[in-house]
Amino acid sequence: MNTKPLKVAVLGCGSVGSQVVRLLGEQAGDLAARVGAPIELAGVAVRRLDAPREIDLPADLLTTDALGLVTRGDIDLVIEVIGGIEPARSLILAALENGASVVTANKALLAEDGPTLFEAAAKAGRDLYYEAAVAGAIPILRPLRESLAGDKVTRVLGIVNGTTNFILDKMDTSGAGFEEALQEAQALGYAEADPTADVEGFDAAAKAAILASLAFHSRVTAADVYREGIADVTAGDVASAREMNCVVKLLAICELRGDAVSVRVHPAMIPASHPLASVRGAYNAVFVESEAAGQLMFYGPGAGGAPTASAVLGDLVTVARNKLAGTRGVGESSYAAREVLPMGETVTSYHVQLDVDDRAGVLASVATAFSEQGVSIQTVRQEGRGADAQLVVVSHPATDAQLAATVEHLRGMDSVRAVTSVMRVEGGE
Template structure:
């Protein structure tokens, strides 16, 4: 562990995202200190009103302050999760002028006035990171800015608004009209009571501006983005897309050609074979085409307290590590030597196909073999196999198990092979991804 002095972190905002950041900073304090090379110390949390009970965040109540102006002057890292243009912009500029690095999740501000902020950060030699501002938890900033730094991005297609993707997905899977799908989304908390910012594409347009700036290393603001929402998309449009073997998505599109940059947000049909077509419910994804890398896609949760906080925390570690002066090496100091389990200890599920006699009591015997090894059965399906002349009737049993250790599952299969009623084990395959 390093002996660097603690880095002072100021948090502006204690809403859904700010609360999650405060909680995770506390919960993961040791891990983060190891990765940064110095402890991170929350020196204050700016809130609009004093006195509200925030004991759920697990931080010292004395840290809450309503004087954000003062707080930003005594921090190494300022985390802005208030949102909106003001006072966020003034506070960020003030923090930068006082030499703090800044982490923000503020898409509206970056889309409106990003260049001013980037320039201020560059002038003061501090970092300004904003991974959480586009597509929440999905790491895009580093891939676009760093991993592809030697390549040339030609096109970005993004599903960057979870509400509209949820609505369009429901229209596609249930045949519902726009109004019904919005109602469903509202009932499930995927859409606001006033869904305008989402369904009219304003949210997506702000993110498109940030994406285009990142992808093409050029200045694009929210007002440069052509914007069309999904309010005019009808059940007939969705059905027409289906007939084309396509699906309707609200896309943020950033294209670079010899003529210039095109940045737009509008509903569009995309073929069902396209990776973006499989992005369901409120998930987000960004599809990138680069000269040498070819097609890439980044998928994940675009909103929510914890996912957004995860992105904010990654940025905090990065800017804090810069201040400690550490490189971005593999972080050997924090390498743990965790025990490595054998395959027998791995937890998995099995899909087993058996040839069995078709007589009473067979299933009971098979089930006992599973029970004897504490393996729980999820589903059993039995199919009669037409018997040949003079042969006993046979059946095919398909068994899918719940999760168990690979050792228990494999012993169960050995046991099944010894049963008289089992004529053969046709196949055994593990099941993952559920």
């Protein structure tokens, strides 16, 4: 074993950073044996020295000068777990330029400006690893980047946000509405006081961009991802899904469509028989389809300090080994440079619920509205009579533009009193 220690700087000491620091101490012997040299914590950059923390640290390890820490001449490895765009981007770039390899959990930064970071790492001849940026402890990025490098991935379908999965699961199992389920999620600590990033799909969209970039060897940013959240999902939508033997999930969907890719995040109904349908509570799962390997599923806790720290330390071991060997791991693979399709060209299916007049000819006129847009109907059923008459229609796959135009046509029909629910249906192909 190399007796000279590799020195690590940690940026951030919140729920993830504190667990990283704890594990570095508790597993020091094992980490040294696995890496081939001791790993020494050289400093922890924090915003405030006097802030309460989950772990006690010697005062001489704490600093508010993050830039000074990452540019110290003796720092070999930097772990960034502060999140956000700045100062994280500047600190990572400074670390790379000063010869340190970097491990980050920063999904927002990678989804917004990953290419800048990857180019800086390549120029410096250093590693940039980020397994913890998607799905917490679940090993999904490394399999996409390395294990499936010899295969052709055609689809990645995932539940990548635990907050929304908890809310939708609660709505399904208890019949609660969205607001009630959200309040319970907040009370249990699964949702932030401001849950916007989760419930509006921003968090999942950033993760979808990272997954699509790796799976399809193309640069995909969060801005490329079509996004809808779950705030408009009603107890009625969830009940209707149950009647179809489906469940509602917020899905990140990345698909290869010819020479282009489709990347989107939105609530959808999936068959109860689909493996993702059984993912309960705040857990995450990612379902991967490839030409040779077939169907694979990765499942586990998608957030939390300790699970995320597990992924961080897995990357740390890898980059530390590379540092000792004088080499670097796999960098960005964007050779395919595939176009990202607009949502209108994406192929999907719709579940549409209508309040309609209870009279002869209504069903035929609704069917005609679908047919005029080139959309065929898979199933249709009528519920209620008189003033309570409803039609529930599920389409065959068509482009989202065709389906959206059909819904707009339905809204303008005299025989349709209201379009009460529209939701995509996935996972049945």
